[in-house]
Amino acid sequence: MDSATWDQILDRSPNAAAGAHPGGAVRHGRPRQVLRMTTSLLYFFCGVVLILTTQVIGCPLYYMNRPLYYRYMARTKAHFGVLITTVTQWWSPTVIRVTGDHTVRDQLHKTKDGRVECRFPERLVLIANHQLYSDWLYLWWVAYTARMHGYIYIILKESLKYIPFLGLGMQFYGFIFMARKWEQDKPRMQHRLSKLTANHGKNPMWLLIFPEGTNLSHNGRVNSKKFADKQGFPDLKHQLLPRSTGLRFCLEQLKDTVEWVYDCTVAYEGIRRGEYGQDYFTLYSTCIEGRPPKSVNLHWRRFHVSTIPISDAKEFDLWLRARWVEKDELLEYYMQHNRFPEDDTEGSDLATVADDKNLRKRVNNVVAKKNVEGSWKGPIETEVRLAGYLEILDNFIVVIATFVAYKLVYAALYRLPFF
Template identity: 60%
Template sequence: MDAEGLRQRPLRAAENVSHPDMAEKHVKPGLHTEVLRTMALVGYFLVTCISLHVFQFAGVPLYWNHKDLYYAWMAVSKQCFGLLIVTLTQWWSPTVVRVSGDESVRGQLRATKDGRLETRFPERMVLISNHSIYTDWLYLWWVAYTNRNHGHLYIILKESLKYIPIIGPGMMFMSFIFLSRNWASDKPRFQHRLRKLKASHKGPMSGTRGELDPMWLLIFPEGTNVSTNGRAASKRWADKKGIPDLRHALLPRHTGLHYCLEELRGTVDWVYDCTVAYEGVPRGQYGQDIYSLRGIYLQGHAPKSVNMHWRCFLVSSIPSDEEAFGEWLHQRWLEKDNLLESYMVNGRFPADEVKDGGAGHLECVVKPRHPLEFLQMFVPLAALVSIVWAVRRMWFWFMVKVALLASSA
């Protein structure tokens, strides 16, 4: 795929970068260190999440008065949460991220001299990925940040997650799509949410020149992460279909993704596919058993490296017939399984050549563009508090004036 025609910022040529921030060794912290890490991380996370949630609630009246501004308001809150993910990973779980792609993404991947990843992906796309461990979506949100699309990421996830205090309602404000895995009840809600993603607004976070709003729709076709239960379910599905099970990924379910593409057809040109692998997971074992959320962030047991391989497909080249689409997706997952096998054997994914815009193998770190960028997360709430304070002051002086007029009368 040629980068020409994708409305994005210009990038310089790709270059391979090794950076001193990319530490490979892990030393397990003591109890005292873990307690301090936990207190600092939980404090930072909760304060930021509560601030953003208050900001979201404050924007609710805009839904009935100024919908363009409402959607921009929520996009800002999502952008701030994406920045929260980046800083959490940088400060509490730094790791090397090795990125490569095939020729379809030539000219769209670049590492900067200070070790950051910059991408030049389209503003609207459907993003699919294998699902190894619970943190997959965090690293994919970081990739959206490298594309300045972190305020426009939409994730399809299981319905039970919306009941998590603060985080669940916050994701609902962000217009994430929750599914119960019962297609009869999911389909109407799914259709409603997808049709909203075909809208165009005029707010400051919307598409330019009347174009459709930016959107990255993330779906994991496997439906769950690779685990003992997931592996067993994949094997049962393979036996039912009379096909071999995969070695490293789970067999994908095509119904949800097919429905997405059919609903969005004509408004989305690209499907981007990311294959994710984590260093330090032995053959035959599962990443979720080695890299838990608690271990990664509270104990500092980050993966030795996170490895990503990117490729993309024109939606117009993907079959619209559901049965043919199911076979198309199955073939892509067979290729993905071979990519994961190649990673197990060689310790890295294949890469496009370093010429004519090819990136080769890039080594990057998860960090913001500027060390003080994290302060942006508190700007919306600070602005809201300032407005409330100003209104209260105006009201106070208005009441004083009324009282003076009444007393003089």
């Protein structure tokens, strides 16, 4: 096979004809790709098996001491956060730019060694637009920067429950799986949320939900536009219309134990107008070919739960769509300027909205501000990486301790040497 043929095979993107890959040229030849694929899959699979083994070892705690069991599983969840952080750091490194408006500005910090620290509260509901499959990886990493990577709970589609090894591990983590049939999902969600409000809501919890329900794609945009036209809603340029039922139910159940909803707007550098990140940033292109996004941009803001119209379904749906209109304007600004704006206007969070047209006008006024000195605060530029490699060793402690205990008991029973 000649090099030209191999180059064609490497470019698996269906939109390749539209222009260059936003992650750049293929960085690794075939031999190195094979090596990267082997090492990444081996590291990740071994890490997953190790964590799952640790979870199985801890299962008896469920019947002995429930609080201890949940703390134990939270630790295994932190282990998975460390695992995906190292996978990203070693096989798909990229620049991360973190920005926020005035509501979170004092909670975003950069350490002396260049890492970011998100000093968010221990209990919150996190919502985000869903650009592609890797969104949850970067948001889990954000939880890691806040030392909350053991307490993140994700609402997922039910089919993910059946992924070998990973599906069982996610069930141990207490993730919420949705069948997208509300009569079936409601009791399941109520059961899981009741556990998250136990102990008077004193246990740490980050609940992550993607209101769009799925990541952005051509078919998704077509269906979203059809629904918007049918309902008379303004269409969005860079997202799918959000679904409000699940999020509203979560906030109803958690409102007495959670003060804040944190909203993250995610953008990947280089994705051109009318194209979709999932067509380019696959696991293969990102980790094996060495073409991750040139930068991942995360823009943060927050809303106090008391300002959100949770009690009225129609008002809440309008509130959520209004937030997505704002996010769409942010993404349009990013498309034009390759960065997110940050506004200092104290009145920019709109708690209630009566008219989408008026809302759009107000949002346009915010994002159209000139970039004069003092108007915007520059982003925190960092990368996904561990605070220290000793954290990887923590993943092995339970398995090693169990093995040593077994050997000690076996040696004592049969009067054999330990080794």
